[in-house]
Amino acid sequence: MMSNSTSFRGYGKLDETEQARLEARHKTRKRMTIISLSTIVLVTIVVAVTVGPTQSHAGKQKPDSSSDSRPYYSSIKALCNLAVYPDSCFSSLSPIANVNHLDPESLFKLSLEVALKEISNAASLPEKLTRKLNDTAIAPALEVCSQVLTDAVDQLNITITSVECNSRNLAGILSQENVDDLKSWLSAAITDVETCLEGFEDANQVLVSQIHESLRNSTEFTSNSLAILAGITNVLGSLNIPTHRRLLGHFSGDFPSWITSKDRRLLQSFDPRDAADFVVVKDGSGKYKNISAAIKAVPKQSKKRIVIYVKQGRYVENVVLDKDKWNVMIVGDGMNSTIVTGGLNVIDGTPTFNTATLAVFGKGFIGMDIGFQNIAGPEKHQAVALMVSADQTVCYRCLADGYQDTLYVHKLRQFYKNCTISGTVDFIFGNSAVVFQDCKILAKQPMLGQQITITAQGRTDPNQNTGISIHRCIIAGAQTLKGVESYLGRPWKNYSTTVYMNSMLGDIINPNGWLPWTGNSAPDTIFYGEYGNYGPGSNTSERVKWRGYKKLTTSQANKFTAKSFIHGYKWISTMGVPYSKGL
Secondary structure, three states: OOOOOOOOOOOOOOOHHHHHHHHHHHHHHHHHHHHHHHHHHHHHHHHHHHOOOOOOOOOOOOOOOOOOOOHHHHHHHHHHOOOOOHHHHHHHHOOOOOOOOOOHHHHHHHHHHHHHHHHHHHOOHHHHHHHHHOOOOOHHHHHHHHHHHHHHHHHHHHHHHHHHHHOOOHHHHOOHHHHHHHHHHHHHHHHHHHHHHHOOOOOOHHHHHHHHHHHHHHHHHHHHHHHHHHHHHHHHHHOOOOOOOOOOOOEEOOEEOOOOHHHHHHHHOOOHHHHOOEEEOOOOOOOEOOHHHHHHHOOOOOOOOEEEEEOOEEEEOOEEEOOOOOOEEEEOOOOOOEEEEEOOOOOOOOOHHHOOOEEEOOOOOEEEOOEEEEOOOHHHOEOOOEEEOOOOEEEEOOEEEOOEOOEEEOOOEEEEEOOEEEEOEEEEEEOOEEEEEOOEEEEOOOOOOOOEEEEEEOOOOOOOOOEEEEEOOEEEEOOOOOOOOEEOEOOOOOOOEEEEEOOEEOOOEOOOOEOOOOOOOOOOOOEEEEEOOEOOOOOOOOOOOOOOEEEOOHHHHHOOOHHHHOOHHHOOHHHOOOOOOOO
16 A cells, blocks of 8 residues: 655645544533533424414614523523534624524524625635735635635525525424525535635645634634524424425426426437537537537526537537526537546646636536546646536536546535546545436546545535435446555545445455545544445455444435435436436
8 A cells, every 4th residue: 555645735634633622622512512402492493393483573682791691691502502613603693682582593594694794704805815915826716715705605695595585484494495405505605615715725824824714703603504503403303393395386296396397398308409509519510619608608597498519529628607607508429429628737826626627606507428527637636627516416427537636526416427537636526415326436547656535525514414425336447547556535624424335346445445634544523434335345344443434324324315415306306317316
């Protein structure tokens, strides 16, 4: 087994002091939750859900701060003790809460408003630093930071709008579909802030400290909102109190009511190429010679499916599907016939976030029968072929081919079916909630001294609903791979979550299975699991002895299926892609 190469340009490495601090806080939080939840929150939630609020809206009243034992403080503390950051939760909510509305619904809404205000203020930081520092070396990182913080603001706004529109009380907020949406959007906002911080790992330490401190409240306040939501739903589940279905639309068969009959026919009965809105032909015989030009012509925020048909050929371009381009489908003539190629990379000066050959930000994206490559090579380190930062994305029969950091599953909910993903180091990475089903995952020859790690999952918060689920896939070596063993993954962040289920693990897998990011072990807070795998690399007798590594039970494995983990039965089926709901 080769040692880690010093040429690894790892980012976001775990700090041992921070890890210990988080673990201690996690234990304290659990103790506090048991005490507080049993005495206050359970009663409050049951009343709020079953009876509903009965008090009239009154003006805000500032409480008497002379006694922390008042019911006012106890109610807020009880919910805040669910959080990873209970102190900041209490200090941010207690001065502005309405004493006449201390139910979980009101406090949850208030926590969202506090988080939005903080992230909105933080979003101006990159521009201020750009003007102040005038440093070309960090300018790209500041640009990325500006983009992702703006996205974080969008995620908080979407969350607040959903809460305000979909309910009048806690029971409405906690509809089965709405909870998954809220958790996904809040998880994404946390990931956006973390992505900003990752861009400055190699910067001046004084600047790094300043940026971390400036964004601390953004992370903590958003985490607090997510923790309150997760805590309430967990309590309701433990009390067997059913949540209610969303009132905005019902499901007809496999489709929600807002999917038109035309879209259903398009996605299930017809070849989408026959109904293309835009056709891209490399030889110039059509209106568009490249994909970027076709995307530019796509209407903004389209509620109907827009199909871009890219005919066979090799297209050398870096394509960005902006976040105002909704419900776009890009379909080619096959993953090895229609190929989009780029070569942006970190070594030549492009931040990882901006290296993708295709970067997807627009929600509801479908990629089908098309390939994306980054041909920078292993010596160029981080070089992304496909980055997805969009909700409810499906890739069907697609290729993502590169070396280090091939597929960046950045955030939100994603599903990959019958795809081929190949690379060397951390070549599936990010912090989305993602399921790979019936895919080929191929390890390629790395640089001398590098070790092959398939996944590097980036979950940073215990309440995020993110992770990588690899289900019924084939894990093997590419034809170029010779004499280098591979690892199923390594923990990029403290709560890294990755599972392999019912998959064929080839002989390339090292018997230990998993590789530490630093040192000889991994944080106890990770969740790595295997279930029902087969093949020469599936023997678990010599696997790592980490506390966070699990040989999954059937019950545990079921939580990582397309149906349970990404609630795919509510949205994948609308896209006409065949998939399995369960194990």
